[in-house]
Amino acid sequence: MSRPQKLLLLLGLLALAGCATTTPTNIAGGGTQLETRQIQTREYDTLDKAMTLRSVIASLQDLGFTIDQADAELGTVTATRLDQYTMRMTVTVVQKEGERISVRANARIGENAVMDAPTYQDFFVVLDKAMFLTLHKVD
């Protein structure tokens, strides 16, 4: 290939690169579904969805969140904490078969999703206590 031909090819490639469409990034998230669900979910032996939701709200308040919205019917609570950084959490409470309730939490700090298991374990430690207190009508 002669030198002018090479130059022409290079120019053509550059022009094509300019036409490339860019796919919007970071919309669908990057985690594997099953793994993410496992670390974000815990099940409780109870039938009381409303009580579980109230325990979720109490736990979030203890952790310094304010509640942005709560829906008893759908079982979702969304909360925000402003403390040097912004942390947002959505917790869903779903009635399962066999008198069990599943609680799933997901959190974001600023523009990053929280994906590490220990942080969710910490949340469920707080929720476990709140569930115990509410179930036994203490507090």
Place this chain on the structure above:
Amino acid sequence: MRRAAYSLLMVASLYGCATPGIPESALRLPESTLDIRSIQTRTVEASSELNILTATVAVLQDMEFNIDRIEKPLGVITASKVSDADDKSQKTGLFFLDMLCAMGGGGNGCDASSTAKDDQHITLTMVVLPNPARAGEYKVRITIQRVIYDKLDRILVLERIDTAETYQAIFDNLRKSLFIQEGNS
């Protein structure tokens, strides 16, 4: 030399892929939890949950909040407002700083006044829980947070309000509002 340059390039490219760390104690209860909970919580008596929620909404309106959402079955009320966060002493200090800077030949670069507090966006959540053991008794918990912006709409402060006086003033107003509400119903 070339090897060192390659190593540097590798480290730099890896750094670009690193995800910022999650604060280790992000979802752990701080030691001050019980103190803060007691500052934010009061037990009140009312003839019905509806009465206490109505009285709460009235108090929030008295305090010039807008009600964003109410979820009655869970007793959750979320309200917010934007108010002035001007701090006169801070403004005076920054004004003198700008003057000193200008006298020192800073020219257009002297713009400390733009970092003064301008407005604050306050979010408040009130949760009303009936006491299952005693009819007519409710536990009310309030949490408040705010973001303070400067004159150029940059975030200056993100914080939870923990001052006992603030919550006490709101609970005093709530008791008065509840008294009026109970009298009307």
